[in-house]
Amino acid sequence: VDTLAIAGVGLIGGSFALAVRRAGFQGRIIGVSSPKTIEAALARGAIDAGLPLEEAAVAADVVYLAQPIQQILRTLDSIGGCVKPGALVTDAGSTKRAICTRAGKSIHKARFVGGHPLAGKESRGVEHADAALFEGRPYVLTSREPWLEEWIAKTGARLVFLSPAKHDRLVALASHLPQMLSTALGSALADEPDAASVAGPGAMDMTRLAMSSYQIWQDILATNAEPIEAALDVVIGKLEELRASLRSPEMEKEFERASKAARALREI
């Protein structure tokens, strides 16, 4: 791999560039973004040059799409006709079925492997890019791919292989459902402003996600609605069971079960 093109040089795209560079990648890294972002990415040392999308796709051995989901879908259509034969195209989008389906329709001359690094931070943009962003975090791939596996492992991420459907079902539970619960709690607290006067650390933890940007979530919700609906149905059922068990010994079992699952998340 001589040339890596990164479309969308924001927090994730910029961090991937810095991470592979730090891990010893010797090839050229081309960025595709707005002129302002290209300037910031060059200043940050994340990329060697900026190019328009089609020119970058023609030149690249690996194309890494780190844009918002809807933009990734449009990019797949745009580059389908101009990628190098045998090149590798991958992405870092938060849902996988819509992207992998579109790639199957648009990308023929190159190989496509869907990806999702479960990493991030509250500050966005290449200014906050960090070569260590992926360390210890899961990085999902939708199929095996030696070059990607090698460099993702070198970023310090933990590789997880999942089909697009299983990925979307699991992130609906582990990521999209927490967001919905936090937004619902924030909305309930908005109805009763006096509740803020007695808020403790639990309320703080549980409303942090409610401050997330809708701009990011819009695409996630639109491309993963059915698994999120199913996850919401599950949790609404759980809340109805808890409501019926407030004075019952069943509640102790639910606390133990939930506590065990919470501890299991922390043991990985």
Added chain:
Amino acid sequence: VDTLAIAGVGLIGGSFALAVRRAGFQGRIIGVSSPKTIEAALARGAIDAGLPLEEAAVAADVVYLAQPIQQILRTLDSIGGCVKPGALVTDAGSTKRAICTRAGKSIHKARFVGGHPLAGKESRGVEHADAALFEGRPYVLTSREPWLEEWIAKTGARLVFLSPAKHDRLVALASHLPQMLSTALGSALADEPDAASVAGPGAMDMTRLAMSSYQIWQDILATNAEPIEAALDVVIGKLEELRASLRSPEMEKEFERASKAARALREI
């Protein structure tokens, strides 16, 4: 006030003792707890002596009940006949209607003022007591009381005055509902162990409360069931609205509303 008796010298009772001592309280502090806890509280410098409950109640100008809720209810019955006329009895229980109602029936010779410091940490017991535990945290009182107001202010806590009913309604939303949401999420994740492989920081935040001790929550749920049921009804309604709005522009308004409430919690 020459003698302060603290029944239940755990994290909260021990921290209150250390906090008033640090703030210049010159009187005697008597602890009422198991022999083992009294020994630890003496070693920690939180109390000057241990006494059985009735002897402590007879001697005290202020009785501070920092036991579990059900035990506070029993203690109120036990000390009603032996407190000093004109003494002050207060508590630090997490719900207020049951305790204030019981105090109204049992405490006649002394004044009773309900209290609830919204403070705590993951480690319990007098070994973890901390003179700074209340700093910057809300401390609810159910009525005005000059001695308490003065010393609570000296601990660095922020005084909030609420009726028992309003307190219980607000903590149902700001504290008990977050616990129920975290337990429900933990329970949903327990149904799908593979979800742990893609859990990110959001899932960690949202399941921390799920690891709470049922021993503490049993009393809270039993003495605040109606307000918690009402809070659960509100949030279940919110989740059903979100489920119906996943692809709709309504979702952006919900995100903005929830985000605003989450930020308001942090501005107090």
